[in-house]
Amino acid sequence: MPHDLSALKSAVGASSPVATEVATAGPVARLAATFGIANPATKPGDVLPPGWADLYFGSLHRPDNMRADGQAAKSAWMPSIPFSFIRIGGDRTEFLGDIRIGDELKRSTTIKEVTAAGTADAPILRMLQRSETTGPHGLAIVEEREFVYFDGHGPATASAPKLPAPVWQRPLDPSPVLLFRYSALRFNSHRIHYDRKYAMEVEGAPGLIVQSSLLGQLLIELCRTEMPTKRIAAISRANRQIVHDTGPVTLCGAPSADGKSATVWVLDQAGVPALHGEVAFAN
Numbered sequence: 001m002p003h004d005l006s007a008l009k010s011a012v013g014a015s016s017p018v019a020t021e022v023a024t025a026g027p028v029a030r031l032a033a034t035f036g037i038a039n040p041a042t043k044p045g046d047v048l049p050p051g052w053a054d055l056y057f058g059s060l061h062r063p064d065n066m067r068a069d070g071q072a073a074k075s076a077w078m079p080s081i082p083f084s085f086i087r088i089g090g091d092r093t094e095f096l097g098d099i100r101i102g103d104e105l106k107r108s109t110t111i112k113e114v115t116a117a118g119t120a121d122a123p124i125l126r127m128l129q130r131s132e133t134t135g136p137h138g139l140a141i142v143e144e145r146e147f148v149y150f151d152g153h154g155p156a157t158a159s160a161p162k163l164p165a166p167v168w169q170r171p172l173d174p175s176p177v178l179l180f181r182y183s184a185l186r187f188n189s190h191r192i193h194y195d196r197k198y199a200m201e202v203e204g205a206p207g208l209i210v211q212s213s214l215l216g217q218l219l220i221e222l223c224r225t226e227m228p229t230k231r232i233a234a235i236s237r238a239n240r241q242i243v244h245d246t247g248p249v250t251l252c253g254a255p256s257a258d259g260k261s262a263t264v265w266v267l268d269q270a271g272v273p274a275l276h277g278e279v280a281f282a283n
């Protein structure tokens with residue numbers, strides 16, 4: 001029987017209540033330890049690197065409001081999702097202002113678009129959500145993220161993009177410890193990232209599924225390392241196919257000739273682009 005999506009389509013424009021958190025130093029220190037890098041922000045007033053504000057505003061659903069996959073079953077502002085599995089199709093994030101240790105942050109999320117796709121036998125729901133994070137000096141981060149919901153069969157693998165020759169390359173071992181610590185820091189209870197039995201036996205994956213947000217953040221870190229004098233203004237990324245923890249992958253990047261942007265991507269264990277995106281630098 002086809003899913004009734006009328007409630008979800010009617011929810012376009014609905015917004016979450018505004019959540020408030022303080023940017024504290026502890027999660028920053030733990031993420032730096034997880035990545036094996038120097039702590040970039042240790043005391044009040046220090047600026048967080050781009051993307052590190054994702055350490056705050058983790059989902060606070062309780063055990064009695066949890067799907068089998070660990071995600072929230074429902075919320076006060078969004079109808080329940082009738083599909084079994086969830087993935088991220090891609091996103092775009094703009095870093096409009098600084099966030100500093102000690103800042104009080106406010107965040108709200110709005111359902112921007114809901115689209116039914118796939119076939120009658122394998123329906124797919126795509127939902128675009130826009131989140132805005134403000135700090136003491138106004139709007140600091142805008143993120144638009146596409147969630148993909150499905151049952152037995154996910155969206156087809158997209159065709160491989162044409163990418164430049166890599167100028168930067170960095171190997172990455174997507175170990176279970178890395179995946180677990182990153183999920184724990186973001187309070188992400190999605191079992192595909194840390195419960196191997198669930199990922200393989202229920203969702204049919206060959207191993208744990210590497211968080212696309214983790215890969216995207218590591219691509220930002222690649223740019224921060226290779227172009228330390230540049231300020232990252234935005235990143236967009238598309239997830240072509242899922243990356244599993246079945247072996248080392250490669251983080252790649254190539255700056256544009258004018259130095260205003262960089263193409264970034266992840267090669268999976270077979271050397272195929274699995275995630276690709278564009279980083280824009282401020283003028």
